[in-house]
Amino acid sequence: MKKLTTGLASASLAALALGAITPGVAAASPAPSPSPTADAGRSAGPAAPIVSRIEKHGADRIALLGVAPWAEQVRMQFDGGGSVEPVTDGRYTFLIDKTHLGKTATLTSFAGGIEGESIDVALTLDEDAAPGIIPVMPRVLGVSKDSQGVFVIEGTVTYDPLQFDQLEVTASTGGMPIRSVPDVNGTFTLTIPAEFAGRQIGVQAHLGNKSSAVDTIDLLETRPNTASDTHPLAILSPWAGAELAEPAVTFSGVAIPNSQIVVTNDAETDQRFATLCETNVLANGKWTCDSPRLPDGEYSATVTEKPTWSSVTEQTEGSSFSIVHGDWKPAAPALPHLSSITDSGDHLIVRVVIPGASRASLEVGEHRDEQQGINGRFSFWVEKSLAGQTATVAGLVDQSVGKALDIPLTPIADTITPAPLTAPVIHHVADEGGHVYLEGTTGYAPFEFFTPGVIAKKDGKLIGSTELTYNGAFILRLDEEYVGDEIELFSTRNLELSTATELVVAETEKNSAPETFPLEVTSPADGATVPATSPTFTGEGIPGAKVRVEDTTAADKAPVLVCGADVLADGTWSCEAEKPLAHGEHTTTVTEAPFWVSAGTPTTTRGFTIGDADSDDEAPIVVTTPADGSTFLAGSDVTFTGTATPGADIALHLGYGLAPVIGTADAEGDWSVSRWLGNAPYTATVIQSKNGKQLSGAHTGPTITPAS
Structure with a gap:
């Protein structure tokens, strides 16, 4: 693995x-x-x-x-x-x-x-700071006249609104340049007096003391706005004829930057209910929005683009799809992991990580707060007057509620030490619609709160960075002009960069992620007998994917959801059956939905029997090392040793939603397992099983803490 x-x-x-x-x-x-x-x-x-x-x-x-x-x-x-x-x-x-x-x-x-x-x-000088970035040449998309006879130049420019030096676009008329600051989505408008009609005008971007190449145009009203040709409206998902299992549909595509996008249901005649979602197109030309829950059936939707400029006509595109899983419901989110509690004057900032959750709730006394999050990360601002009380936090997704975690409201430092940066890995390159999409992964400690990003450079110049990411999987879009070029990719956090991944930009036939990270079920074992409780399923897969475990024992009935999980950034997943399974033989199908459509939908099956545990010839679980109350070096591998029933499978649980560490007791009953541990206290829970059956009760301890 x-x-x-x-x-x-x-x-x-x-x-x-x-x-x-x-x-x-x-x-x-x-x-x-x-x-x-x-x-x-x-x-x-x-x-x-x-x-x-x-x-x-x-x-x-x-x-x-x-x-x-x-x-x-x-x-x-x-x-x-x-x-x-x-x-x-x-x-x-x-x-x-x-x-x-x-x-x-x-x-x-x-x-x-x-x-x-x-x-x-x-406070150290950036001695090795790269020279100023040369801005990208603006794209003039059209020239028109207003009612006063003034020429209006309309265009777009790609830039980073978070850089310190602000970008400016100018039009050179032979005298003082006419200036415009692009809006945050990259569109600009330059107004030129009528006296300059027929002259050549140079349009250029400036960033600090660096200037772009010049787009020279003839100032004529006859030049139409070419925005629709430069940025044609296209729907990337759902693709035509797609069969969707989830009732909430994510629409995405490309269009003219800063345009408004409205998605409507063609079958709905009442305009109050026809709109499925709305959004604005970003400076990179991409847009995405989510519909509400939709019932089973076939659908036809229309995407309408409303450009910023009146000189550009509206465009529309259609999409047809069907929803085929009537009893579909999302798996419940994982148990929350507390990241930190920070004292911020009048408030406590409570940060938690909840894989699989799109929203999270915090309750303490009569106070209740609900927040939306990114990548399962949530921050709650709690009044300082509630310090010392216990808050209850749970993850939410659609109508499913995950297990709750009780959190004492007292300040605590970050419980996970950020892992060192490593270079990204590219699994697939797609050349579509004038752009190239790099699909890749890079890992980190699963419960890091402030997670890194990925950037692309050519000859030291920033040419792109991650647009979409989830649990270590990412998509990075580049202009098609870089096809055939050698570029460098870096993982980045704060002011740090990883070592570079060198890549010659060229389209690849298939996504290699399913081969790099094959879908596996590590527990329960195939053919095993497990106790008559809610079993825990663990496995490995593609970082950023979602895994669903469904009971497919009855071939003549619809699959029944057992549990689901996110594949975390380290390539592991774990979920506990949401309801106890009936005694007898079971067949489950595990389906993986990777972050990228190009990776397909890997599946595997697992058969096992729900039965009663057999306690014959059991030996108790003993943990020899580390000693209870001892310390360890944060950010290092810690080895646990002990004794148990000879031949028993050992599962070491360390809390925080971490997947268990698996080992086997030898013929003498000795066992040993190791795991990388972050900057947090850990209490071990050790479970032994044989032939898929849990033996005796779980052993709790030791509790160990990071050395100061």
């Missing part, structure tokens, strides 16, 4: 709402907005500031430059100094005496007088 141990997650602005700090956000990132993300659902407390660079400023000072989405002020504190600076257009600057070089400063965002998230940053 191949396991991933470090890695990747969303580098989007949605991740920033969770407090992530990503230096290389995609050049086509969405705009900062109070979208339904974990922290954005609250009314206060902006995300942590982002540090863009630290550079010399004269002979005696250094300058720290950064971006703070949604913040009004940023506070800096360090040993021997500190100050508060305003945020203008999302950017801030601190000038610091160079005698403070080498210290660690804490940066905190504020909005409306409410303290937000904080980050720690080392």
Whole structure:
């Protein structure tokens, strides 16, 4: 089995709402907005500031430059100094005496007088910082005249709205250039006086002291807006004739940046109910939106694109699909894992990770809060007055509710140490519609809260970064102009980069992920007899995939959901049967839905018998090492040893939703298993079984803690 141990997650602005700090956000990132993300659902407390660079400023000072989405002020504190600076257009600057070089400063965002998230940053110069990025040449899509005879140049430009230096687009008329700042989705408009009619106009993008190539045009009204030709409307999912098992449909596609997309149900004549979903197209030309739950049946939907400019006509595309699984319901989310509880002045910030959950609830006393999250990550802001009480947190997806976790509301540091960054792995390259899509994986500790992203560079220049990610799987889109070029891919977290993966961009025939990460069921064993309880299914698969275990014993009846799970970033999955299974023989089908359509839907079966445990010739479970109350080095492998029934299968559970570590007692009854452990206390629970039957009761202990 191949396991991933470090890695990747969303580098989007949605991740920033969770407090992530990503230096290389995609050049086509969405705009900062109070979208339904974990922290954005609250009314206060902006995300942590982002540090863009630290550079010399004269002979005696250094300058720290950064971006703070949604913040009004940023506070800096360090040993021997500190100050508060305003945020203008999302950017801030601190000038610091160079005698403070080498210290660690804490940066905190504020909005409306409410303290937000904080980050720690080392005050060291970016000596090896790459030279300024040369911006991409703007695309002029049309020239028209308004009612006053003024020429209007309309176009788009790809850029990163989170970089410190703001992009500007200019039109050169021979005198003072006419300027425009693109909106956050990359569209710009330049107004040119009528006196320049017929002249050649140079349109160019500027970023700091770097300028793009020039798009030279003739200033004539006869030039139509070519946005529809440059960015044709297309539906990527659901594809024509698709049979869908999930009742909530995700529509996605490409279109003109900043256009409005409306998806309607053709069969619904009442306009109040015809709209399935709406969204705006991002600067990268991509859009996605989710419909409400739909009943079984065949559907025909129309996607309507409403461009920003009146000079471009609306476009429509149709999609047909069917929903065929009437009793489908999503599997319940996993048990929550507490990441940290941070004291933020008037509030406690409770961060949890819940695989398989799209929403999460927190209840304490009469207080209840529900948040939406990204990649199973959720942040709750709890009034400080509730400190010391116990909160109950549970994951939610559609109408399914997962197991609840009780959390004492007292500050606790991050329970998982971030794993070292490793280079991404590309499994498939698809060339579609003028763009190339790289589908890959990179790993990380499954319950890291602030997860990394992936960026692409060519000759040291940023050319793209992850648009879609989930549990270590990602999609990165590049312009088709890079086909045949050699590029470098990096995993990135904060200001760190992994080693590079070198890739010659070329389309591949198939996705290699199912071969790299074959779908396996490690427990229960095929043909085993398991106790008459709710068995736990464990296995391995493709990071980012979703696994469903269904009881298919009765061939003449519809499959019955047993449980489901996300395949985590390390390639493992685990789920417990949501209801006890009946005594007797069972056949289950395990279906894997990878993050990418190109990987297919791998399946496997597992047969076993639900019976009573046999306690003959049992030996008790004994844990020899480590000793109860001992310490271990966080971020290292810890070995557990002991004795049990000879030949018994050993399952070591360490909590936090981690998959069990599996081993076997030898002929003398000795056993040994090892696992990488993060920066958290762990209490072991050891279960022994033989021929699929659990022997005796579970053994609890030891409890071990990380060394300080």
